[in-house]
Amino acid sequence: MFQGRKTYIAALITLVLGVLAEADWVKVVEDPRGGLGMIGVSLLMVVMRFVTQKTTVKAAEQAPPPDSAG
Numbered sequence: 001m002f003q004g005r006k007t008y009i010a011a012l013i014t015l016v017l018g019v020l021a022e023a024d025w026v027k028v029v030e031d032p033r034g035g036l037g038m039i040g041v042s043l044l045m046v047v048m049r050f051v052t053q054k055t056t057v058k059a060a061e062q063a064p065p066p067d068s069a070g
Contacts, residue, residue, distance in 0.1 A: 007049040014042035 018038030031037075 011045040
């Protein structure tokens with residue numbers, strides 16, 4: 001039903017950490033721009049998972065059925 005849920009969960013955790021780092025946790029990250037990087041990485045993870053899932057599903061739908069003679 002929900003393919004790639006582990007990737008989405010990892011991206012969501014990274015996104016939340018990025019928002020927290022931008023909000024007030026500069027000392028934890030030790031870089032004022034660290035939160036923006038974490039947000040960017042999490043969004044990239046979601047986009048990449050979405051794209052790879054679409055292409056994998058499309059390839060599976062277009063592939064000929066497996067030969068059952070074995």
